[in-house]
Amino acid sequence: MVFSSALIENAVNEFAKLPGIGKKTALRLVLHLLKQETVQVQQFGEAIARMRQQIRFCKVCHNVSDEEICGICSNHSRQRQVVCLVESIRDVMAIENTQQFNGLYHVLGGIISPIDGIGPEQLNIQSLVERVKHQGVEEVIMALSPTIEGDTTIYFLSKKLKEYPVKITTIARGIAFGGELEYADEMTLARSISNRLPLDSYVKP
Amino acid sequence: MVFSSALIENAVNEFAKLPGIGKKTALRLVLHLLKQETVQVQQFGEAIARMRQQIRFCKVCHNVSDEEICGICSNHSRQRQVVCLVESIRDVMAIENTQQFNGLYHVLGGIISPIDGIGPEQLNIQSLVERVKHQGVEEVIMALSPTIEGDTTIYFLSKKLKEYPVKITTIARGIAFGGELEYADEMTLARSISNRLPLDSYVKP
Structure with missing residues (x-):
């Protein structure tokens, strides 16, 4: 691809590093951002960079967290x-x-x-x-x-x-809700029979 | 979607504003960036923000440009x-x-x-x-x-x-290379006949 601007070429290359995003899609995203307000695009770039820079991992459970201990572990x-x-x-x-x-x-x-x-x-x-x-x-x-x-x-x-x-x-392993019995693999089907449950433990989703 | 981190929620929401990117894809991209080095993610965010901030439009032809006059217009x-x-x-x-x-x-x-x-x-x-x-x-x-x-x-x-x-x-409007005649619309086919060319102007792609 020929770019008439190094700034655009750079932005396209950065987007194209993301999984599932090729050069053409990257260009489409960059041209979209070009039409947005400068402030909004700045906000986008900063949100991404800040996320990576400030993110922490909970000391207890290793989940992502904004604090030393995550919101789940600190919820009494x-x-x-x-x-x-x-x-x-x-x-x-x-x-x-x-x-x-x-x-x-x-x-x-x-x-x-x-x-x-x-x-x-x-x-x-x-x-x-x-x-x-x-x-x-x-x-x-x-x-x-x-x-x-x-x-x-x-x-x-x-x-x-x-x-x-x-x-x-x-x-529990078994047949998923909405899944069809005849298409389930043998292993799952076999386990779902050997681990069968009494009817009163059957809860509708 | 429930996020345990406001930083991540924010980044996902920013990605989901892009055309063709839903919440699920946005989350996938954010989790991918989370695994990258901080420096690399910062570089990504900055490339995008800088692109929008510094881009100019050529005074002559209105193409995007890094300078006042674009590389095409200034190429003698x-x-x-x-x-x-x-x-x-x-x-x-x-x-x-x-x-x-x-x-x-x-x-x-x-x-x-x-x-x-x-x-x-x-x-x-x-x-x-x-x-x-x-x-x-x-x-x-x-x-x-x-x-x-x-x-x-x-x-x-x-x-x-x-x-x-x-x-x-x-x-020129006409049948595209690789296009099949029978699937061309009538308008295109009609125009391609009325605008027919002498054989020696037919250049192989």
Whole structure:
């Protein structure tokens, strides 16, 4: 692409570094911003830079936070004995969006995956053990993706936590609401039958 | 969406203002930037803000420029008597990408469109007339989109320029290279026959 302005070329190249944004889309975004007020574009640039610069990670649960301790960990109306273990910040948001969980979280920062070179020492496992040991955690809910890596991580952690008096649970696997039975994979279908529930525990969404 | 950080919420909202980017994509981009180095993200934010703040529009042709006069207008190896009239900056880039045109440009900044409330007074028409009048322009190529608005604009401008000794041409309309004859619309096909060319003017792309 030929640009008649180095300023534009630079901005396009920066946008094109983002995932899923190619040169053409980047150019479209830059030309859009060119039509906006200078103040607004400045606000955009500053919001992004400030976000990265000032963001902190909660000392307790490793979730993103504006303070030293995040809003969830410092909220005293939440159940402090139940900790939901998740892979990433995004999973915290997904669970918070359901508005059904009232405990705390622990963000692992990934899952054990030898292929990607991620071992237990790169993850926030030691701090989880400390929480279980010293902070009266009664239940750890393993809310990891149902993949081989997820299951490996669950197995590793359950061994690590065995010596402490803590209940370990996993989120339910089964047929998703709206999902069609005939298209479910065999593994899911088999597990959903072996883990069947009494009818009165069946709650409509 | 529930955000545990106002910094992130702010950044997501700013991204979601861009065309074609919804809240989910915005979140994905923000979480991506969160994983990058602070310096890199700062560079991103600054490149965007600086682009909008420092960009100028060429005093002669209204193209975007880093200087008072753009690189095309100040390039003395280009043919100064031929001016290609286009609707927007993007069209300049498209034509420059072909590397086939060696004249100058004039960016109209839109086309006449009463439905959108765009009349001749909002466009860079007066400065075009001045260029034709005082700067020895011998040919104006109307490179506007073949729409009703485009044709209206061409008609309006050709009347405006009639009193000056300038040749007015339009870019060729016809069947695109790689286009299939049977799928071309009637108007295009009809025009391509009535404007047929002698074989020796047929140049392979």
